[in-house]
Amino acid sequence: MLLTLDTTRRDRLTFYGYARETTPRLQALADSGMVFEDAISVHTNTAPAHASMLTGLYPRSHAVERNTDALADEVETLPEILREHGYDTAAFISGRTLRRRTGLSRGFDVYDDMVETAWRRNGRGTVDAAVAWLESRTGERPFFLWVHLFDVHYPYQPPQELLRVFLGERAPAKLPHARGLKTQRRLSPEQVEAVEAGYDAAILYADHHLGRLLNAIADRQIAETFIALTADHGETLHERDWAFDHGARVTDEQIRVPLVLCCRSPGSRIAGQVSVVDVMPTFLDVAGLPAPAGISGRSLLAAEPAGAPRPVFSHARPERERVPELPAELAERLVEKGLIDAVRVPPHKLVAWPTSDGGRALQLFDLESDPGETRDVAAEQPRRVQALGALLEQWRASTRVAQAAAAPALSPEDEEALRALGYIE
Numbered sequence: 001m002l003l004t005l006d007t008t009r010r011d012r013l014t015f016y017g018y019a020r021e022t023t024p025r026l027q028a029l030a031d032s033g034m035v036f037e038d039a040i041s042v043h044t045n046t047a048p049a050h051a052s053m054l055t056g057l058y059p060r061s062h063a064v065e066r067n068t069d070a071l072a073d074e075v076e077t078l079p080e081i082l083r084e085h086g087y088d089t090a091a092f093i094s095g096r097t098l099r100r101r102t103g104l105s106r107g108f109d110v111y112d113d114m115v116e117t118a119w120r121r122n123g124r125g126t127v128d129a130a131v132a133w134l135e136s137r138t139g140e141r142p143f144f145l146w147v148h149l150f151d152v153h154y155p156y157q158p159p160q161e162l163l164r165v166f167l168g169e170r171a172p173a174k175l176p177h178a179r180g181l182k183t184q185r186r187l188s189p190e191q192v193e194a195v196e197a198g199y200d201a202a203i204l205y206a207d208h209h210l211g212r213l214l215n216a217i218a219d220r221q222i223a224e225t226f227i228a229l230t231a232d233h234g235e236t237l238h239e240r241d242w243a244f245d246h247g248a249r250v251t252d253e254q255i256r257v258p259l260v261l262c263c264r265s266p267g268s269r270i271a272g273q274v275s276v277v278d279v280m281p282t283f284l285d286v287a288g289l290p291a292p293a294g295i296s297g298r299s300l301l302a303a304e305p306a307g308a309p310r311p312v313f314s315h316a317r318p319e320r321e322r323v324p325e326l327p328a329e330l331a332e333r334l335v336e337k338g339l340i341d342a343v344r345v346p347p348h349k350l351v352a353w354p355t356s357d358g359g360r361a362l363q364l365f366d367l368e369s370d371p372g373e374t375r376d377v378a379a380e381q382p383r384r385v386q387a388l389g390a391l392l393e394q395w396r397a398s399t400r401v402a403q404a405a406a407a408p409a410l411s412p413e414d415e416e417a418l419r420a421l422g423y424i425e
């Protein structure tokens with residue numbers, strides 16, 4: 001079973017050391033399994049990141065480089081392989097960015113992308129549907145179930161009683177909602193506190209409903225079910241100008257995600273850097289099936305190879321307006337086409353921004369001495385920039401650029417929903 005929490009950054013979960021208790025139910029899952037300390041997503045948009053979890057490939061290879069793209073025809077997906085080997089497969093998703101037209105439905109017997117409102121379904125509804133499916137199953141066939149919850153995605157609108165868990169009497173009757181909040185121009189300190197607590201309360205809400213799903217699994221005595229819990233990307237909260245946002249930066253608060261495998265090696269904490277491309281080969285490993293040739297991911301249950309730390313790669317979309325901290329000289333040259341590329345080899349990260357002359361502007365960050373990624377040290381460390389730049393180029397050359405399948409045209413309501421979410425202009 002694959003559980004994905006949209007927009008959930010690692011450091012806001014109690015089992016990663018957060019002071020608030022946001023994950024009382026998932027704590028038990030983490031205690032019974034392997035917790036990955038440094039799991040990195042491939043992209044800060046929903047569909048590309050999920051496509052990588054289901055294919056073991058980076059976005060350049062599976063072709064979902066934006067939420068509006070569709071999976072390349074020739075790419076094999078995890079549910080397709082499992083179904084061929086006798087698994088029942090079902091997916092219950094909660095956000096319009098993962099609707100059927102992305103091609104992510106391939107290989108699922110059931111792909112429930114119903115949404116209650118224009119563009120999202122709350123965790124209660126999605127988990128109800130997933131539990132109903134579990135209850136409807138008969139026979140002994142193994143299953144692969146993917147449940148995606150969207151509650152932690154902006155605008156954070158948790159139930160009032162959960163907001164009160166963190167704010168008590170100070171909880172406002174209604175959280176601010178307007179997109180203008182992202183620029184923070186109209187935010188008071190009280191509002192910032194409330195919106196951040198809203199984010200935390202949304203995690204608590206998701207935790208509660210995933211708890212119901214885990215209970216349903218336990219009740220049906222399918223406790224041996226292998227479970228991976230992760231997120232597609234994180235979120236910039238109030239730490240930067242242009243706040244409460246994701247998709248336009250490759251900063252750690254957006255690409256570091258939770259990752260738990262249950263129930264394997266209870267209580268272990270894995271320090272080495274891994275990527276969400278590893279999700280697919282890990283499930284295949286559990287199923288005793290070989291991974292397709294040429295994928296970028298590798299099983300997280302295999303011993304970590306010795307030697308140099310493993311580089312991982314991430315993308316975001318270049319959008320000047322949403323990165324006000326970008327130096328003016330770079331902002332002027334930035335083109336809002338293609339993708340931002342980043343290679344992360346702790347403690348360093350090299351970020352490559354596409355520029356108007358067809359080249360790339362490089363920034364280097366030292367994640368150890370500057371965890372907020374506020375100081376570009378590229379000019380001070382030219383040799384490191386060159387080495388990481390070469391790694392990035394090698395990766396670009398080795399990840400085949402796949403041809404996206406012709407995605408069906410967007411319906412007017414899809415278009416409106418994507419605009420509401422800020423994914424298209």
Ligand SMILES: [Zn+2]
Pocket residue numbers: 006007045046047232233
């Ligand atoms: Zn997402």
